[in-house]
Amino acid sequence: MMDRKKDVRRLNIKTDCIDMTHGAGGLASVQLIEAVFAKHFTNEWLDVGHDGALLPPIQKPVAVSCDAHVVSPLFFPGGDIGRLAVAGTVNDVAMCGAKPLYITASFILEEGFPLADLDRIVASMAETAREAGVAIVTGDTKVVEKGLADGVYVVTSGIGEALTSHPIDGRQARAGDAVLISGSMGDHGMAILSCRENMTFGTTIQSDAAPLADMVAAVLAAAPDTRVLRDPTRGGLAATLNEIANQSQVGIVLDEEAIPVKTEVAAACEFLGLDPLFVANEGKVIVICPAEQAQAALQTMRSHPKGKDAAIVGTVTADGAGVVEMKTLMGGRRMVDWLNSEQLPRIC
Amino acid sequence: MMDRKKDVRRLNIKTDCIDMTHGAGGLASVQLIEAVFAKHFTNEWLDVGHDGALLPPIQKPVAVSCDAHVVSPLFFPGGDIGRLAVAGTVNDVAMCGAKPLYITASFILEEGFPLADLDRIVASMAETAREAGVAIVTGDTKVVEKGLADGVYVVTSGIGEALTSHPIDGRQARAGDAVLISGSMGDHGMAILSCRENMTFGTTIQSDAAPLADMVAAVLAAAPDTRVLRDPTRGGLAATLNEIANQSQVGIVLDEEAIPVKTEVAAACEFLGLDPLFVANEGKVIVICPAEQAQAALQTMRSHPKGKDAAIVGTVTADGAGVVEMKTLMGGRRMVDWLNSEQLPRIC
Numbered sequence: 222m223m224d225r226k227k228d229v230r231r232l233n234i235k236t237d238c239i240d241m242t243h244g245a246g247g248l249a250s251v252q253l254i255e256a257v258f259a260k261h262f263t264n265e266w267l268d269v270g271h272d273g274a275l276l277p278p279i280q281k282p283v284a285v286s287c288d289a290h291v292v293s294p295l296f297f298p299g300g301d302i303g304r305l306a307v308a309g310t311v312n313d314v315a316m317c318g319a320k321p322l323y324i325t326a327s328f329i330l331e332e333g334f335p336l337a338d339l340d341r342i343v344a345s346m347a348e349t350a351r352e353a354g355v356a357i358v359t360g361d362t363k364v365v366e367k368g369l370a371d372g373v374y375v376v377t378s379g380i381g382e383a384l385t386s387h388p389i390d391g392r393q394a395r396a397g398d399a400v401l402i403s404g405s406m407g408d409h410g411m412a413i414l415s416c417r418e419n420m421t422f423g424t425t426i427q428s429d430a431a432p433l434a435d436m437v438a439a440v441l442a443a444a445p446d447t448r449v450l451r452d453p454t455r456g457g458l459a460a461t462l463n464e465i466a467n468q469s470q471v472g473i474v475l476d477e478e479a480i481p482v483k484t485e486v487a488a489a490c491e492f493l494g495l496d497p498l499f500v501a502n503e504g505k506v507i508v509i510c511p512a513e514q515a516q517a518a519l520q521t522m523r524s525h526p527k528g529k530d531a532a533i534v535g536t537v538t539a540d541g542a543g544v545v546e547m548k549t550l551m552g553g554r555r556m557v558d559w560l561n562s563e564q565l566p567r568i569c
Numbered sequence: 570m571m572d573r574k575k576d577v578r579r580l581n582i583k584t585d586c587i588d589m590t591h592g593a594g595g596l597a598s599v600q601l602i603e604a605v606f607a608k609h610f611t612n613e614w615l616d617v618g619h620d621g622a623l624l625p626p627i628q629k630p631v632a633v634s635c636d637a638h639v640v641s642p643l644f645f646p647g648g649d650i651g652r653l654a655v656a657g658t659v660n661d662v663a664m665c666g667a668k669p670l671y672i673t674a675s676f677i678l679e680e681g682f683p684l685a686d687l688d689r690i691v692a693s694m695a696e697t698a699r700e701a702g703v704a705i706v707t708g709d710t711k712v713v714e715k716g717l718a719d720g721v722y723v724v725t726s727g728i729g730e731a732l733t734s735h736p737i738d739g740r741q742a743r744a745g746d747a748v749l750i751s752g753s754m755g756d757h758g759m760a761i762l763s764c765r766e767n768m769t770f771g772t773t774i775q776s777d778a779a780p781l782a783d784m785v786a787a788v789l790a791a792a793p794d795t796r797v798l799r800d801p802t803r804g805g806l807a808a809t810l811n812e813i814a815n816q817s818q819v820g821i822v823l824d825e826e827a828i829p830v831k832t833e834v835a836a837a838c839e840f841l842g843l844d845p846l847f848v849a850n851e852g853k854v855i856v857i858c859p860a861e862q863a864q865a866a867l868q869t870m871r872s873h874p875k876g877k878d879a880a881i882v883g884t885v886t887a888d889g890a891g892v893v894e895m896k897t898l899m900g901g902r903r904m905v906d907w908l909n910s911e912q913l914p915r916i917c
Contacts (some may be wrong), residue, residue, distance in 0.1 A: 241914045244639075246803020246849070251684070251812075271738045273634035273665040273798070275731060286621035287673035287726055289711040291592075317621040325635035327724045348681045362721075364635040365915065373715045376675045378726035379633055383623060390619045411689045455594020464599075485589070501594070504902045559596045567713065 232256045232336065239334040244364030257340050257420040260359055260451040261347040262326075264537050276323060276356040282323075282383040286313030289376045295338065299408075299428030301377050303345035305503060305569060309454065310379035310420045311353040317390030317448045318441060319381035321434050324350060326377050339373065341430040346375075349365070353432030355379070381434075391468035396539035399515035400473060401564040403522045404530040405427070405481040406458050409496035409504070411489045412569050416539035419490070422554045424485050429504035436525045437506060443521040444454065444514035451507045454569060459498040459557045461507060462545045463536075472541030473565035476555065477549045479534045498557060501568045511536065577614035578602045582682065587682040592712030605688050606680030606708055609695040610674075610876040614706040615656045622706035629748065630731040632669075634661030638723045643690065645764045647756075647776030650723050651693035653851060655915060657802065658727035659701040659780040664798045664854070666789060667729035669782050672698060675709040689719065694723075701780030703727070712883035729782075732789050739816035741796035744887035751870045752777070752783065752878040753829040754806050755845035757852070758916050759837045765869060768840070772833050777852035784873045785854060791869040794860035799855045802917060807846040807905045809855060810883075810893045820844060820889030825897045827882045844903060848914045857885060860914050 232252055241251035259267070265367075266274040290306045300308075307324060314321040327344065330339070350357050401469055401568045412428035415421070433452070451471075453461040459481070466473050490497045505526060508518050515533055522528030545557040580600055590597035609617065614622040639652045647657075655672060661668040674694065680689070698705050753847045759778040763769070781800070789795055797817075801809040807826070814821045828837075838845045852875060856866050863881055870876030893905040 238878050243916060244803075247808055250803070257851050265868075268741040269738050270741070271665065273632050273667075273727070275665050275667070275736065276631040276633060278629055279631055281626055283624040283627055283631075283728070284621050285624060285673055285707055285728065287675050287707055287724075288709045289675035289724060291677060291679050291711045291713050313620045316684065317619065317623050319621075319623070323633060326634055327726075328720055329639060329724075353796060359633055359635055361636045363639045364913075365719065365722075368716065369719045369755075371713060373720070374677055374711075374713075376635075376637060376677075376724035378673045378675075379621070380631070380633065380728065390617050390623075394618070421771035444827075455592075455598070460595055482900045490906050566593060567711075568593075 227326055234336050234340050237334065237336045239332055239364055240328045241332055241364050242364060250362065253362065257343050258404050261343045261557060262357045264356045266356065269375035269520045276358060278555055279382050282286060284314045284319030284381040284383060287311060287378040288514045289374060290569060291374050291567050292413065292569050293371060294416060294443050295372050297428055298412050298425045300430035301342055302373065303311035304349045305430045306375040306377045307353065307366040308430050308432045308503060309569060311355055311423035313436040314379040314381040315434045315552050316452055318385045318450060319383045320438060321353060321381040323380045324355050324357045324377055325359050326357055326375065327376040329370055330362060330364045331372055332364055332367040334372050342373065353434050365500035384438060389447060389450055391465045394465055394471050394537045395448065396471055397512055398448060398509050398537040399533050399567055400537065401514045401515060401518055401531060401533050402534035403466055403506045403528040405483045405486065406502060407482060407490060407500035409484045409502050410565050411486045413568050414493065414565060415489055420489060421501040426485050426489060429502055430545050431504035433504065433527060434491055435521060435528050439521045440518050444510045445520035446514055447508060447510040449509035453507055454504060457499040457500050457501055458487055460462055460559065461532045461558050466541045466545050470542040471546045472538035473535055475535040475547040477547050479532050481530045501565065503569065511528050524565050573622060582654035582684050582688050585711055586685045587678045587680055587684065589680055589712050591804050592710060595651060598710065601710065602642045605691050608636050608693045612704045614704065614897060615677040615686065620703035624706060627730050632662045632667030632729040632731060632907065634662055635726040636661060638917060639643045640917050641719060642764060645776055646760050648778035649690055649693050650721065652697045653699065653778045654723040654725045655694050655697040656778050656780045656851060657917060658725040659703055659782050660800045661786040662727040662729040663782045664800055666733045667731045668786060669701060669703045669727050669729040671728040672705045673705050674705055674709050677718055677722040678712045680712055680715040682720050687763055690721065697780060701782050716874065719735055732786060736785060737795060737798055739797055739813045741797065742813055742817035742819050742857045742885045744795065744819055744885055745860055746796060746857050746885040747881050748859045748883035748885065749863060749866055749879060749881050751805050751854045754830045754850060755834045755848035756828060757847035757850050758913050759834045761843065761916050762839055762913060774837060775834050777850055779875055780851035781852065781875060785833065786877050787873060788856055788866050788870045792858045794862055794868035795856060795858040797857035801850050801853060801855055803849050804830060805847040805849055808907060811907050813890055814893050816892045820886035821893045822886055823883040823895040825895050827880050829878045829880055841912040851917065
């Protein structure tokens, strides 16, 4: 496409690093786009080469989300910042009760960042987008001087169309509703932390980072009156349920015994003095639906590979508005409070 | 809305700084959102407090853009990173021949960044969004350790609906078309550079950062067969026209005499050895339209406050595909080449 590219040294993906010219909007920027982004992200919209993309009309209500990703380290067991970015954004759209369609992706690159790492991250984004059935339709790249970022930050925005005609959000929970989760709690956060601390607990803890759009669509078909969908990311199950309890002005009572936590995650949490209910997940969904549709939602999740450990973990109550409580294994009750201080920085 | 906020010290916008807890998804994150973002950005969608927003259907083709902003310094004559982010994203949507409707905004904050500066930036974004007629419908905030960002990076994505039924992009220029620009070249880039270098040239150079959506809509009404709209940001007029010449496989001949450059911008460029045609603009549009509609487009821009210095600056030619040439003031011709190396890092 470009006539005079031959005048300029070609990029070597294996050995070259990002320099300031890659963010200056000139020929080096175009080279980077062609050598890395266009190679992995090719689709009919991106290939137009415009600063924006023009997509078909969206006849149903439009769901939009955005997320900045600053996770450290960039690569971890079970994923990387690219998979995390696409999965996280797809899931935020899905949590509106919508089918994700498109992703935009902005990159803030640190001078000196190896192109090989960028290529691996971009390939992972493309693969996760295919898994989620979404197209990455437009993007942007900026470069900052060495030391003013941590390799790369990836910022994504997602667009989708509503699957239901009723609102699905944190204000819709009602007394009597069932609270379900699609699997074990704390996997992502403990994968990152174990990786940072170089800990092993018999086995490597894998992040659960994954797009959930198809499972969420199946749940909505099986439990059409679903009230709330949320992915318990930063702050974990505890923070997310507290938000919902506040927004809906209801109480939530959890059953500790019913909440799945993997053995190695429980061990790592105990070692570090953390509560798995406050630890981030990146491939799990909280479903709040009428009690009579709970079994249908549960079976639908359990029959999906990403929801095989799904469980009904609690009930929405009329009393105790804004409060989340837990029936403990010991038979008592304790309040599951807001996260008042930092637990895990840069977990996503 | 939150019951137990009283347990936690209230944020003091004037004296407090960002700390790592503000990005951890717990109570401190919610406090920051309420004290800064929700205060300025309030609208029916954002107020739902969900991780995503649910918007009305978009019946026409959907235009989408995204941009990461890493400008240094954060505050400069004529604008700040907030105004730049909203204007830049609105303009990218407008350049698809679309009416911008919604913005998403992600913030990567450096630990220790003063809340007062963040508040000023967020207020500026809200004001620019009102000026542009768009709503900021969802957002995200992350915090990185001191030293791993430069105060704040702002990443925005824009969504709009098409105003025309024909495609408007860089592949549509045809021989015989007129090339117009809406005003003087190089203002934004030289405002940033003069600010960094602490230079004055008799007067302070002001950035032109501004949303152009309403002027673009008026141009499309006056010149309905407009082929290309582009904002000459990074790389300036030269890089943008080279991209168009390549994508459309046409030549472009510019008339140096017709290209408006402010006296103080020309002086600053000469002093620093820069060519204003390669310097970034953030409030200007390139319009390429059939010659017979050029006068209508010109008069429309000139009657708008943001286009009063608009000019017809060149012609699209069949020969010299991919090449941009300039008829110089001296009567000669020179090639206006791609920008091969870094000129101005972190200009936007």
